[in-house]
Amino acid sequence: MQSFSEATTVHPAADGYTADLDPQWAVGDKLHGGYLMAVTARAVTAAAGPAHPHPIAVTTTFLRPPQPGPVTVTVESLRTGRSSAQFRARLAQDGSPCAESLVTQGTLDDAAPWWSGLPVPTLPAEDECYLLPSEPPGATFPVHLLDVVEHRLDPTTLTFAMGHPSTTGQIGGYLRLADGTDWDPLSLLVALDPTPPISLTLGIQGWAPTISLTAYLRRLPAPGPLLMTMQSAEVTSGRMDETAQLWDTKGALVAQATQLAAVRP
Template sequence: MSEAASAPAGPATVGDSEFDRDTAVTRRAPGVYDIDLSAGWTVLGAVNGGYLLAVLGRALADALPHPDPFSITAHYLTASRPGPAVVRTEAVRTGRTLSTGQASLLQYDDEGNEVERIRVLASYGDLDALPDDVRTTAKPPALPPLERCFGPQDGPSPVDGGSAIADRLMIKLDPDTLGWALGQPSGKGEMRAWFGLADGRDADPLSLLLAVDALPPTAFEMGLSGWVPTVELTVHVRCRPAPGPLRVAVTTRNLAGGFLEEDAEVWDSADRLVAQSRQLARVRLS
Protein backbone atom coordinates (compact mmCIF):
# COMPACT_ATOMS: atom_id res chain seq x y z
CA MET A 1 0.00 0.00 0.00
CA SER A 2 1.38 3.41 -0.90
CA GLU A 3 2.07 6.09 1.69
CA ALA A 4 -0.65 8.28 0.15
CA ALA A 5 -3.20 5.47 0.37
CA SER A 6 -2.37 4.68 4.00
CA ALA A 7 -2.42 8.29 5.18
CA PRO A 8 -5.37 9.12 7.44
CA ALA A 9 -8.15 11.08 5.82
CA GLY A 10 -8.35 14.73 6.74
CA PRO A 11 -11.45 16.54 7.96
CA ALA A 12 -14.47 16.66 5.70
CA THR A 13 -15.02 19.81 3.68
CA VAL A 14 -18.14 21.87 2.98
CA GLY A 15 -19.97 20.11 0.17
CA ASP A 16 -18.30 16.75 0.86
CA SER A 17 -19.45 15.58 4.28
CA GLU A 18 -22.13 13.40 5.80
CA PHE A 19 -24.16 16.50 6.64
CA ASP A 20 -24.07 17.63 3.01
CA ARG A 21 -25.01 14.20 1.68
CA ASP A 22 -27.84 13.76 4.17
CA THR A 23 -29.33 17.20 3.50
CA ALA A 24 -28.97 16.99 -0.30
CA VAL A 25 -32.23 17.38 -2.20
CA THR A 26 -32.98 16.26 -5.74
CA ARG A 27 -35.00 18.62 -7.91
CA ARG A 28 -37.91 16.71 -9.44
CA ALA A 29 -39.61 19.73 -10.99
CA PRO A 30 -39.38 23.50 -10.50
CA GLY A 31 -39.93 24.08 -6.79
CA VAL A 32 -40.32 20.37 -5.96
CA TYR A 33 -37.53 18.34 -4.36
CA ASP A 34 -37.11 14.75 -3.17
CA ILE A 35 -35.01 13.62 -0.22
CA ASP A 36 -34.53 10.50 1.87
CA LEU A 37 -34.39 11.68 5.49
CA SER A 38 -31.50 9.92 7.20
CA ALA A 39 -31.96 7.93 10.41
CA GLY A 40 -28.53 9.20 11.44
CA TRP A 41 -29.99 12.52 12.63
CA THR A 42 -32.67 11.19 14.98
CA VAL A 43 -33.33 11.93 18.65
CA LEU A 44 -35.21 9.13 20.43
CA GLY A 45 -36.41 7.94 17.01
CA ALA A 46 -37.64 11.37 15.83
CA VAL A 47 -35.74 13.34 13.18
CA ASN A 48 -33.96 16.33 14.71
CA GLY A 49 -35.59 19.68 14.01
CA GLY A 50 -32.35 21.47 13.17
CA TYR A 51 -31.43 18.83 10.58
CA LEU A 52 -34.89 19.18 9.04
CA LEU A 53 -34.52 22.96 8.93
CA ALA A 54 -31.21 22.54 7.10
CA VAL A 55 -32.93 20.29 4.53
CA LEU A 56 -35.59 22.92 3.87
CA GLY A 57 -32.94 25.63 3.91
CA ARG A 58 -30.97 23.82 1.20
CA ALA A 59 -34.05 23.47 -1.00
CA LEU A 60 -34.86 27.18 -0.64
CA ALA A 61 -31.26 28.10 -1.47
CA ASP A 62 -31.75 26.30 -4.78
CA ALA A 63 -35.20 27.72 -5.45
CA LEU A 64 -34.44 31.38 -4.63
CA PRO A 65 -32.01 33.73 -6.39
CA HIS A 66 -30.07 34.54 -3.19
CA PRO A 67 -27.78 31.92 -1.59
CA ASP A 68 -27.92 32.40 2.18
CA PRO A 69 -30.66 32.18 4.81
CA PHE A 70 -30.96 35.45 6.73
CA SER A 71 -34.13 34.61 8.67
CA ILE A 72 -36.07 31.36 8.65
CA THR A 73 -39.12 30.47 10.75
CA ALA A 74 -40.38 26.91 10.96
CA HIS A 75 -43.58 25.51 12.41
CA TYR A 76 -43.28 21.80 13.22
CA LEU A 77 -46.70 20.33 12.50
CA THR A 78 -46.16 16.58 12.88
CA ALA A 79 -43.16 14.44 13.80
CA SER A 80 -40.95 13.53 10.84
CA ARG A 81 -39.53 10.04 10.49
CA PRO A 82 -36.60 8.66 8.52
CA GLY A 83 -37.39 7.83 4.91
CA PRO A 84 -38.66 9.47 1.74
CA ALA A 85 -39.98 13.03 1.87
CA VAL A 86 -40.94 15.78 -0.56
CA VAL A 87 -40.09 19.47 -0.20
CA ARG A 88 -42.30 21.98 -2.03
CA THR A 89 -41.06 25.55 -2.32
CA GLU A 90 -42.59 28.79 -3.53
CA ALA A 91 -40.97 32.17 -4.16
CA VAL A 92 -43.09 34.81 -2.41
CA ARG A 93 -41.13 37.91 -3.35
CA THR A 94 -37.80 38.61 -5.03
CA GLY A 95 -35.91 41.85 -4.51
CA ARG A 96 -32.43 43.15 -5.21
CA THR A 97 -30.91 42.28 -1.82
CA LEU A 98 -33.47 39.91 -0.31
CA SER A 99 -35.79 37.23 -1.56
CA THR A 100 -38.55 35.58 0.44
CA GLY A 101 -39.84 32.07 0.00
CA GLN A 102 -41.87 29.42 1.74
CA ALA A 103 -41.45 25.67 1.85
CA SER A 104 -43.18 22.60 3.22
CA LEU A 105 -41.82 19.13 3.91
CA LEU A 106 -44.29 16.29 3.41
CA GLN A 107 -44.32 12.54 3.95
CA TYR A 108 -46.87 9.76 3.58
CA ASP A 109 -48.50 8.07 6.57
CA ASP A 110 -49.17 4.34 6.88
CA GLU A 111 -52.45 4.70 4.96
CA GLY A 112 -50.75 6.48 2.05
CA ASN A 113 -52.08 9.93 2.92
CA GLU A 114 -49.82 12.93 2.39
CA VAL A 115 -48.96 14.60 5.71
CA GLU A 116 -47.29 17.98 6.08
CA ARG A 117 -44.48 17.80 8.64
CA ILE A 118 -43.01 21.33 8.61
CA ARG A 119 -43.84 24.67 7.02
CA VAL A 120 -41.28 27.49 6.82
CA LEU A 121 -41.13 31.11 5.70
CA ALA A 122 -37.66 32.49 5.01
CA SER A 123 -35.76 35.51 3.76
CA TYR A 124 -32.55 34.91 1.81
CA GLY A 125 -29.72 37.23 0.82
CA ASP A 126 -25.96 37.23 0.29
CA LEU A 127 -23.95 37.24 3.53
CA ASP A 128 -20.78 38.20 1.67
CA ALA A 129 -22.41 41.45 0.53
CA LEU A 130 -23.11 42.70 4.06
CA PRO A 131 -21.07 45.61 5.52
CA ASP A 132 -18.43 44.85 8.14
CA ASP A 133 -19.57 47.31 10.84
CA VAL A 134 -20.57 45.75 14.19
CA ARG A 135 -22.10 47.63 17.11
CA THR A 136 -23.15 45.25 19.85
CA THR A 137 -23.35 44.70 23.58
CA ALA A 138 -23.44 40.92 23.12
CA LYS A 139 -20.47 38.93 24.44
CA PRO A 140 -19.33 35.37 23.68
CA PRO A 141 -20.20 32.76 26.32
CA ALA A 142 -17.46 32.12 28.87
CA LEU A 143 -16.73 28.46 28.19
CA PRO A 144 -13.87 26.43 29.68
CA PRO A 145 -11.30 25.21 27.14
CA LEU A 146 -12.63 22.47 24.91
CA GLU A 147 -10.47 19.82 26.62
CA ARG A 148 -12.13 20.62 29.97
CA CYS A 149 -15.65 20.13 28.63
CA PHE A 150 -17.46 16.82 28.22
CA GLY A 151 -19.47 14.99 25.56
CA PRO A 152 -21.46 11.73 25.36
CA GLN A 153 -18.30 9.73 24.63
CA ASP A 154 -16.73 10.88 27.93
CA GLY A 155 -19.27 9.08 30.13
CA PRO A 156 -18.98 5.48 31.35
CA SER A 157 -22.22 4.65 29.55
CA PRO A 158 -24.49 6.35 26.99
CA VAL A 159 -26.13 9.46 28.39
CA ASP A 160 -29.86 9.06 29.01
CA GLY A 161 -31.61 10.57 26.00
CA GLY A 162 -28.60 9.99 23.75
CA SER A 163 -29.33 9.17 20.15
CA ALA A 164 -27.99 8.55 16.66
CA ILE A 165 -27.33 12.23 16.07
CA ALA A 166 -24.74 12.26 18.86
CA ASP A 167 -22.39 10.19 16.70
CA ARG A 168 -22.44 12.88 14.00
CA LEU A 169 -21.74 15.85 16.23
CA MET A 170 -18.83 17.16 18.25
CA ILE A 171 -20.51 18.51 21.37
CA LYS A 172 -18.49 19.31 24.48
CA LEU A 173 -20.68 20.62 27.27
CA ASP A 174 -19.67 23.18 29.86
CA PRO A 175 -19.44 21.23 33.17
CA ASP A 176 -21.56 23.93 34.81
CA THR A 177 -24.47 22.85 32.60
CA LEU A 178 -23.88 19.11 32.92
CA GLY A 179 -25.49 18.43 36.29
CA TRP A 180 -28.51 16.76 34.69
CA ALA A 181 -26.30 13.95 33.31
CA LEU A 182 -25.06 13.22 36.85
CA GLY A 183 -28.51 13.29 38.44
CA GLN A 184 -27.86 16.73 39.92
CA PRO A 185 -29.53 19.34 37.67
CA SER A 186 -28.76 22.93 38.65
CA GLY A 187 -32.35 24.10 38.24
CA LYS A 188 -31.18 26.79 35.81
CA GLY A 189 -32.40 26.89 32.23
CA GLU A 190 -28.93 27.01 30.71
CA MET A 191 -26.92 24.87 28.29
CA ARG A 192 -23.51 25.81 26.86
CA ALA A 193 -21.17 23.83 24.65
CA TRP A 194 -18.49 23.75 22.01
CA PHE A 195 -20.07 22.52 18.79
CA GLY A 196 -18.99 21.10 15.46
CA LEU A 197 -19.62 18.22 13.09
CA ALA A 198 -17.88 14.98 14.05
CA ASP A 199 -16.20 14.61 10.66
CA GLY A 200 -14.45 17.97 11.04
CA ARG A 201 -16.46 19.87 8.41
CA ASP A 202 -16.36 23.60 9.11
CA ALA A 203 -19.58 25.46 9.75
CA ASP A 204 -21.49 27.32 7.05
CA PRO A 205 -24.87 29.11 7.08
CA LEU A 206 -26.82 25.87 6.56
CA SER A 207 -25.08 24.01 9.38
CA LEU A 208 -25.88 26.96 11.69
CA LEU A 209 -29.54 25.96 11.27
CA LEU A 210 -28.56 22.63 12.84
CA ALA A 211 -26.34 24.13 15.55
CA VAL A 212 -29.12 26.13 17.21
CA ASP A 213 -31.14 22.95 17.85
CA ALA A 214 -28.41 20.39 18.56
CA LEU A 215 -27.66 20.75 22.29
CA PRO A 216 -29.52 18.82 24.99
CA PRO A 217 -32.69 20.69 26.02
CA THR A 218 -32.39 23.28 28.77
CA ALA A 219 -35.32 21.41 30.38
CA PHE A 220 -32.84 18.70 31.43
CA GLU A 221 -30.91 21.16 33.59
CA MET A 222 -34.26 22.29 35.03
CA GLY A 223 -34.84 18.80 36.39
CA LEU A 224 -37.14 17.55 33.62
CA SER A 225 -36.55 14.60 31.31
CA GLY A 226 -37.90 13.10 28.12
CA TRP A 227 -38.46 14.40 24.62
CA VAL A 228 -38.85 18.18 24.21
CA PRO A 229 -40.45 18.59 20.76
CA THR A 230 -40.12 21.92 18.98
CA VAL A 231 -43.34 23.75 18.12
CA GLU A 232 -41.81 26.79 16.40
CA LEU A 233 -38.21 27.79 15.66
CA THR A 234 -36.90 31.06 14.23
CA VAL A 235 -33.23 31.42 13.25
CA HIS A 236 -31.36 34.58 12.26
CA VAL A 237 -28.04 33.99 10.47
CA ARG A 238 -25.86 37.07 10.99
CA CYS A 239 -22.64 36.29 9.12
CA ARG A 240 -20.65 33.51 7.53
CA PRO A 241 -18.77 31.65 10.31
CA ALA A 242 -14.99 31.46 10.46
CA PRO A 243 -13.34 28.02 10.43
CA GLY A 244 -13.07 26.23 13.77
CA PRO A 245 -15.42 25.06 16.51
CA LEU A 246 -18.49 27.08 17.41
CA ARG A 247 -19.67 28.07 20.87
CA VAL A 248 -23.39 27.70 21.53
CA ALA A 249 -25.26 29.12 24.53
CA VAL A 250 -28.93 28.38 25.13
CA THR A 251 -31.11 29.87 27.88
CA THR A 252 -34.69 29.51 29.08
CA ARG A 253 -36.27 32.17 31.25
CA ASN A 254 -39.85 30.96 31.42
CA LEU A 255 -41.49 27.54 31.59
CA ALA A 256 -45.26 27.75 31.95
CA GLY A 257 -48.24 25.65 30.94
CA GLY A 258 -46.03 22.86 29.64
CA PHE A 259 -44.15 25.09 27.18
CA LEU A 260 -40.78 26.83 27.35
CA GLU A 261 -38.77 29.16 25.13
CA GLU A 262 -35.13 28.59 24.27
CA ASP A 263 -32.94 31.50 23.16
CA ALA A 264 -29.72 30.43 21.46
CA GLU A 265 -26.60 32.31 20.42
CA VAL A 266 -23.90 30.82 18.20
CA TRP A 267 -20.39 32.33 18.20
CA ASP A 268 -17.53 31.47 15.87
CA SER A 269 -13.77 31.21 16.44
CA ALA A 270 -13.37 34.90 15.58
CA ASP A 271 -15.67 35.91 18.47
CA ARG A 272 -18.49 36.92 16.13
CA LEU A 273 -22.16 36.29 16.82
CA VAL A 274 -23.00 34.29 13.70
CA ALA A 275 -26.52 33.06 14.50
CA GLN A 276 -29.35 33.61 16.96
CA SER A 277 -32.57 31.71 17.47
CA ARG A 278 -35.69 31.42 19.57
CA GLN A 279 -37.89 28.38 19.76
CA LEU A 280 -41.06 27.36 21.57
CA ALA A 281 -41.01 23.78 22.77
CA ARG A 282 -43.33 21.48 24.66
CA VAL A 283 -42.16 19.74 27.83
CA ARG A 284 -43.45 16.79 29.81
CA LEU A 285 -44.05 17.89 33.40
CA SER A 286 -44.74 14.44 34.87
Protein backbone atom coordinates in the same frame (compact mmCIF):
# COMPACT_ATOMS: atom_id res chain seq x y z
CA MET B 1 -22.17 7.90 8.33
CA GLN B 2 -23.26 10.51 5.81
CA SER B 3 -21.79 13.99 5.83
CA PHE B 4 -24.11 16.94 6.48
CA SER B 5 -24.04 17.80 2.78
CA GLU B 6 -24.97 14.24 1.81
CA ALA B 7 -27.68 13.98 4.48
CA THR B 8 -29.37 17.19 3.28
CA THR B 9 -29.09 16.62 -0.48
CA VAL B 10 -32.19 17.61 -2.46
CA HIS B 11 -33.13 16.71 -6.02
CA PRO B 12 -35.36 18.70 -8.39
CA ALA B 13 -38.75 17.11 -9.03
CA ALA B 14 -41.89 17.98 -10.94
CA ASP B 15 -43.57 19.51 -7.88
CA GLY B 16 -40.52 20.86 -6.04
CA TYR B 17 -37.67 18.83 -4.56
CA THR B 18 -37.17 15.40 -3.06
CA ALA B 19 -34.84 14.36 -0.25
CA ASP B 20 -34.02 11.21 1.70
CA LEU B 21 -33.99 11.88 5.46
CA ASP B 22 -31.05 10.24 7.23
CA PRO B 23 -31.84 8.41 10.53
CA GLN B 24 -28.44 9.43 11.93
CA TRP B 25 -29.63 13.02 12.41
CA ALA B 26 -32.06 12.15 15.18
CA VAL B 27 -32.69 12.25 18.92
CA GLY B 28 -34.07 8.85 19.84
CA ASP B 29 -36.48 7.94 17.07
CA LYS B 30 -37.33 11.58 16.23
CA LEU B 31 -35.45 13.41 13.49
CA HIS B 32 -33.75 16.57 14.73
CA GLY B 33 -35.65 19.83 14.15
CA GLY B 34 -32.60 21.78 13.01
CA TYR B 35 -31.80 19.03 10.51
CA LEU B 36 -35.32 19.21 9.04
CA MET B 37 -34.95 23.00 8.77
CA ALA B 38 -31.64 22.53 6.95
CA VAL B 39 -33.14 20.13 4.41
CA THR B 40 -35.95 22.60 3.75
CA ALA B 41 -33.53 25.52 3.53
CA ARG B 42 -31.35 23.65 1.03
CA ALA B 43 -34.37 23.26 -1.25
CA VAL B 44 -35.19 26.96 -0.88
CA THR B 45 -31.56 27.89 -1.60
CA ALA B 46 -31.69 25.83 -4.78
CA ALA B 47 -34.89 27.59 -5.82
CA ALA B 48 -33.51 31.06 -4.95
CA GLY B 49 -30.45 30.70 -7.16
CA PRO B 50 -27.12 32.58 -7.04
CA ALA B 51 -28.67 36.02 -6.61
CA HIS B 52 -29.73 35.12 -3.02
CA PRO B 53 -27.43 32.27 -2.02
CA HIS B 54 -27.89 32.09 1.76
CA PRO B 55 -30.76 31.76 4.21
CA ILE B 56 -30.73 34.75 6.56
CA ALA B 57 -33.98 34.12 8.47
CA VAL B 58 -35.96 30.91 8.83
CA THR B 59 -39.13 30.34 10.85
CA THR B 60 -40.40 26.78 10.96
CA THR B 61 -43.54 25.35 12.53
CA PHE B 62 -43.28 21.63 13.19
CA LEU B 63 -46.53 19.77 12.52
CA ARG B 64 -45.67 16.09 12.87
CA PRO B 65 -42.39 14.16 13.02
CA PRO B 66 -41.44 12.51 9.73
CA GLN B 67 -39.79 9.12 9.55
CA PRO B 68 -36.38 8.60 7.95
CA GLY B 69 -36.75 8.13 4.23
CA PRO B 70 -38.24 9.97 1.25
CA VAL B 71 -39.84 13.40 1.64
CA THR B 72 -40.85 16.19 -0.70
CA VAL B 73 -40.20 19.91 -0.29
CA THR B 74 -42.39 22.35 -2.18
CA VAL B 75 -41.15 25.93 -2.49
CA GLU B 76 -43.27 28.98 -3.25
CA SER B 77 -41.70 32.32 -4.13
CA LEU B 78 -43.40 35.17 -2.27
CA ARG B 79 -41.24 38.14 -3.22
CA THR B 80 -37.89 38.78 -4.88
CA GLY B 81 -35.96 42.00 -4.27
CA ARG B 82 -32.43 43.21 -4.82
CA SER B 83 -31.03 42.30 -1.40
CA SER B 84 -33.45 39.59 -0.23
CA ALA B 85 -36.11 37.17 -1.39
CA GLN B 86 -38.90 35.53 0.61
CA PHE B 87 -40.20 31.99 0.21
CA ARG B 88 -42.72 29.62 1.75
CA ALA B 89 -41.73 25.96 1.92
CA ARG B 90 -43.44 22.76 3.04
CA LEU B 91 -41.71 19.50 3.94
CA ALA B 92 -44.13 16.59 3.52
CA GLN B 93 -44.06 12.83 3.72
CA ASP B 94 -46.62 10.46 2.18
CA GLY B 95 -48.73 13.48 1.27
CA SER B 96 -48.95 14.82 4.84
CA PRO B 97 -47.21 18.09 5.85
CA CYS B 98 -44.53 17.71 8.51
CA ALA B 99 -43.06 21.23 8.69
CA GLU B 100 -43.94 24.64 7.25
CA SER B 101 -41.25 27.29 6.83
CA LEU B 102 -40.97 30.93 5.90
CA VAL B 103 -37.47 31.58 4.59
CA THR B 104 -35.72 34.84 3.71
CA GLN B 105 -32.73 34.46 1.42
CA GLY B 106 -29.92 36.98 1.02
CA THR B 107 -26.13 37.13 1.00
CA LEU B 108 -23.92 36.60 4.05
CA ASP B 109 -20.34 37.75 4.43
CA ASP B 110 -17.74 37.76 7.20
CA ALA B 111 -17.52 41.52 7.74
CA ALA B 112 -17.09 42.90 11.23
CA PRO B 113 -20.28 44.26 12.81
CA TRP B 114 -21.02 47.98 12.61
CA TRP B 115 -22.09 47.73 16.29
CA SER B 116 -22.43 44.90 18.79
CA GLY B 117 -23.76 44.94 22.34
CA LEU B 118 -23.36 41.22 22.97
CA PRO B 119 -19.99 40.13 24.38
CA VAL B 120 -18.54 36.70 23.69
CA PRO B 121 -19.39 34.48 26.69
CA THR B 122 -16.63 33.15 28.92
CA LEU B 123 -16.45 29.36 28.94
CA PRO B 124 -13.80 26.79 29.85
CA ALA B 125 -11.44 25.79 27.04
CA GLU B 126 -12.83 23.26 24.58
CA ASP B 127 -10.58 20.44 25.87
CA GLU B 128 -11.86 21.10 29.40
CA CYS B 129 -15.46 20.52 28.35
CA TYR B 130 -17.26 17.17 28.39
CA LEU B 131 -17.88 15.34 25.11
CA LEU B 132 -21.45 14.04 25.20
CA PRO B 133 -21.76 10.36 24.19
CA SER B 134 -24.56 9.25 21.89
CA GLU B 135 -25.51 6.51 24.35
CA PRO B 136 -25.00 7.96 27.84
CA PRO B 137 -25.25 5.60 30.83
CA GLY B 138 -28.79 5.32 32.12
CA ALA B 139 -30.37 6.97 29.07
CA THR B 140 -33.60 5.46 27.78
CA PHE B 141 -32.77 6.14 24.12
CA PRO B 142 -29.69 6.91 22.00
CA VAL B 143 -28.99 10.42 20.72
CA HIS B 144 -27.71 9.58 17.25
CA LEU B 145 -27.19 13.28 16.51
CA LEU B 146 -24.19 13.23 18.86
CA ASP B 147 -22.38 10.87 16.48
CA VAL B 148 -22.52 13.45 13.69
CA VAL B 149 -22.38 16.70 15.73
CA GLU B 150 -19.91 16.74 18.59
CA HIS B 151 -21.19 18.57 21.68
CA ARG B 152 -18.54 19.47 24.29
CA LEU B 153 -20.38 21.12 27.18
CA ASP B 154 -19.24 23.19 30.13
CA PRO B 155 -19.12 20.68 33.04
CA THR B 156 -20.80 23.18 35.36
CA THR B 157 -23.99 22.91 33.29
CA LEU B 158 -24.11 19.10 33.48
CA THR B 159 -24.79 18.61 37.20
CA PHE B 160 -28.21 17.15 36.31
CA ALA B 161 -26.42 14.03 35.06
CA MET B 162 -25.19 13.44 38.61
CA GLY B 163 -28.60 13.85 40.20
CA HIS B 164 -28.32 17.57 40.89
CA PRO B 165 -30.62 19.50 38.53
CA SER B 166 -29.46 22.95 37.45
CA THR B 167 -31.27 26.07 38.58
CA THR B 168 -29.79 28.39 35.93
CA GLY B 169 -31.74 27.17 32.90
CA GLN B 170 -28.72 27.44 30.62
CA ILE B 171 -26.01 25.39 28.93
CA GLY B 172 -22.85 26.31 27.05
CA GLY B 173 -20.09 24.60 25.15
CA TYR B 174 -18.54 23.90 21.75
CA LEU B 175 -19.95 22.28 18.63
CA ARG B 176 -18.15 20.59 15.73
CA LEU B 177 -19.31 18.49 12.80
CA ALA B 178 -17.85 15.05 13.56
CA ASP B 179 -16.51 14.49 10.03
CA GLY B 180 -14.33 17.60 10.27
CA THR B 181 -16.40 19.67 7.84
CA ASP B 182 -16.52 23.38 8.64
CA TRP B 183 -19.81 25.03 9.49
CA ASP B 184 -21.76 26.85 6.79
CA PRO B 185 -25.05 28.81 6.77
CA LEU B 186 -27.16 25.66 6.30
CA SER B 187 -25.45 23.55 8.97
CA LEU B 188 -25.76 26.46 11.41
CA LEU B 189 -29.47 25.61 11.51
CA VAL B 190 -28.53 22.29 13.14
CA ALA B 191 -26.20 23.99 15.62
CA LEU B 192 -28.99 26.38 16.67
CA ASP B 193 -30.95 23.44 18.08
CA PRO B 194 -28.37 21.91 20.45
CA THR B 195 -28.81 19.15 23.00
CA PRO B 196 -29.70 18.57 25.80
CA PRO B 197 -32.90 20.59 26.09
CA ILE B 198 -33.02 23.01 29.01
CA SER B 199 -35.88 21.02 30.56
CA LEU B 200 -33.56 18.03 31.02
CA THR B 201 -30.95 20.13 32.83
CA LEU B 202 -33.73 21.28 35.19
CA GLY B 203 -34.47 17.66 36.09
CA ILE B 204 -37.52 17.16 33.86
CA GLN B 205 -37.16 13.78 32.17
CA GLY B 206 -38.91 13.31 28.85
CA TRP B 207 -39.24 14.50 25.28
CA ALA B 208 -39.07 18.23 24.47
CA PRO B 209 -40.35 18.51 20.87
CA THR B 210 -39.93 21.84 19.12
CA ILE B 211 -43.20 23.58 18.27
CA SER B 212 -41.75 26.58 16.42
CA LEU B 213 -38.19 27.79 15.82
CA THR B 214 -36.97 31.07 14.35
CA ALA B 215 -33.33 31.32 13.28
CA TYR B 216 -31.30 34.33 12.19
CA LEU B 217 -28.09 33.69 10.26
CA ARG B 218 -25.78 36.70 10.73
CA ARG B 219 -22.52 36.00 8.91
CA LEU B 220 -20.34 33.32 7.33
CA PRO B 221 -18.63 31.38 10.14
CA ALA B 222 -14.85 31.11 10.35
CA PRO B 223 -13.37 27.59 10.24
CA GLY B 224 -13.29 25.68 13.51
CA PRO B 225 -15.69 24.97 16.36
CA LEU B 226 -18.66 27.09 17.32
CA LEU B 227 -19.05 28.42 20.83
CA MET B 228 -22.68 27.88 21.85
CA THR B 229 -24.90 29.15 24.64
CA MET B 230 -28.57 28.36 25.21
CA GLN B 231 -30.89 29.47 27.96
CA SER B 232 -34.56 29.47 28.91
CA ALA B 233 -36.53 32.25 30.57
CA GLU B 234 -39.45 30.15 31.81
CA VAL B 235 -41.07 26.73 31.79
CA THR B 236 -44.83 26.98 32.17
CA SER B 237 -48.04 25.26 31.04
CA GLY B 238 -46.10 22.40 29.50
CA ARG B 239 -43.99 24.67 27.28
CA MET B 240 -40.60 26.38 27.45
CA ASP B 241 -38.63 28.91 25.45
CA GLU B 242 -35.00 28.38 24.44
CA THR B 243 -32.68 31.06 23.05
CA ALA B 244 -29.46 29.89 21.38
CA GLN B 245 -26.49 31.97 20.23
CA LEU B 246 -23.41 30.90 18.26
CA TRP B 247 -19.97 32.51 17.99
CA ASP B 248 -17.15 31.45 15.68
CA THR B 249 -13.41 31.21 16.35
CA LYS B 250 -12.97 34.91 15.52
CA GLY B 251 -15.37 35.83 18.32
CA ALA B 252 -18.07 36.88 15.83
CA LEU B 253 -21.75 36.22 16.47
CA VAL B 254 -22.77 34.04 13.52
CA ALA B 255 -26.33 32.93 14.35
CA GLN B 256 -29.18 33.26 16.85
CA ALA B 257 -32.42 31.36 17.38
CA THR B 258 -35.46 31.34 19.61
CA GLN B 259 -37.75 28.37 19.89
CA LEU B 260 -40.90 27.32 21.71
CA ALA B 261 -40.83 23.67 22.74
CA ALA B 262 -43.27 21.38 24.50
CA VAL B 263 -42.22 19.82 27.80
CA ARG B 264 -43.54 16.25 28.04
CA PRO B 265 -42.35 14.49 31.21
